[in-house]
Amino acid sequence: MKKIFESFDRFVQEMKELPGDEVEYIRIEIAKEIDDTLQRPSNDQQINKLLRKKAPNITKKNANLLLYLYKGVDENGNLLNNENVEAVIDELDVRAEKFIDSFSTQAHFLVFLNDAPILIKEYLPLMRDVARPESHQSKYMLKTAPGNFSAFDFAKKKPFAVFKDTTAQSGMKDFMHKQTPELNNIRPDHHFLFKLEYLIKIAYDIVKDSISFLAPDKDQINIDIRPLDIKAFTANYVEGITVSTQDYRKELRKTPHPSFSPMVAGQRYRMNKLFRYYYYGDYLKQSEQEQIKLIDDFMPQIIDLDTAQVQSGLVPKYSLLLSMVYKNFPQQSQKKYELPLYKILHTAKKSRFINYDIKKIIKEKGVLDRKRTKDIPFVELGYGGDTEDYRKEYANDLLDSALSGAKKGENINDTWKMFSETWQQLSKDTKDSLSDKIQELKSILQGGK
Secondary structure (H helix, E strand, C coil): CHHHHHHHHHHHHHHCCCCCCHHHHHHHHHHHHHHHHHCCCCCCHHHHHHHHCCCCCCCCCCCCCHHHHHHCECCCCCECCCCCHHHHHHHHHHHHHHHHHCCCCHHHHHHHHHHHHHHHHHHHHHHHHCCCCCCCCHHHHCCCCCCCCCCCCCCCCCCCCCCHHHHCCCCCCCHHHCCCHHHHHCCHHHHHHHCHHHHHHHHHHHHHHCHHHHCCCCCCCCCCCCCCCHHHHHHHHHHCCCHHHHHHHHHHHCCCCCCCHHHHHHHHHHHCHHHHHHHCCHHHHCCHHHHHHHHHHHHHHHHHHHHHHHHCCCCCHHHHHHHCCHHHCCHHHHHHHHHHHHHHHHHHHHCCCCCCCHHHHCCCCCCCCCCCCCCCCCCCCCCCCCCHHHHHHHHHHHHHHHHHHHHCCCCCHHHHHHHHHHHCCCCHHHHHHCHHHHHHHHHHHHHCC
16 A cells, blocks of 8 residues: 555656746647647638548548648549649648637737747757657557658647647648658648748748737737747647756656656566677577567567657667667668667757766666566566557556445555556656546545545
């Protein structure tokens, strides 16, 4: 019971949000609207009708996706090969107007005028440069979305955030704002139409030209709009939290977790099997095909885990260790994983927030251990296609079972242990979505003391 309460306290700490100033909250709201409005079809009825009239496969949710507008579709919903620039611009104008209409105060316009130029010139190109490569889970979740689904995510830590692996099939998020091979089928001089920078520039120009009308009291508004530095950008725009919350959570991650610290060592031991396999030369005893199979068992999940690490400003330890032995991989495997691994390593190297010492990493418990000792628990490797949706559903079921058992006065230690093991694999967004049930369970247990 003590361990359960210690875990609950840690959950509460992880969900805690620290206050910020007015500008930060406005930036978070702007980020939300970038995600909700600029990056999604406008569902403008006139534009809808143009595509839906003879194409039954085109729905209200996806009719205004930029690729469909640009290429056009036949009566069966198949893409044509048109170049409907005007249709795309009409849709972008509608999105930009809806985005501006969402601003609730005059201060929103002032903050947007301050931030938009650096978003356009520096931070959005930076996001594109380190955009997430196609993940292992996306191969299973995004079969209906063209291209490599590495969309720009904004305000992703907030309750209104949209999960990466559930939005594509709804047709809601416009995949043309990501790095997609579909751009190869579009004239290079039309590529600008599909860049988020161009869409934000449309909104920026409207606000700049109409600022006297949109913010007539701008000279009397008492607000300190500081330049948008990289720290504020990643916290407010990317994560949707205050800078103080971001700093707090980063420090919290450095402290041992009462439930998960032993399991972290177990996971470290399990996930570094591939590293040890090459580090100690065990691969020399096996055929190339046996090596390729082992690599394919581990690399997709390592790439997923470490991509999430660098996106959160944390050290991608598995990838850094593998970079030491990567030259020994079979050529087929090197070629297959070269780009995603390079993106992780490049991001870690260039990040202002990620600092590491490879000599210390290699000495951590579970990295070089030939055998699993008693203080390193067994942790299974996730199955292929183990998506965030699947993990969320499983965690939710375990919580429901724990709640039911707790209400009946039953022992829930085994259920809680399984939930704890699943918890360490969940994204922050998923953890936040489970917070109400966790609090309910805590209340029941405390009431039964």
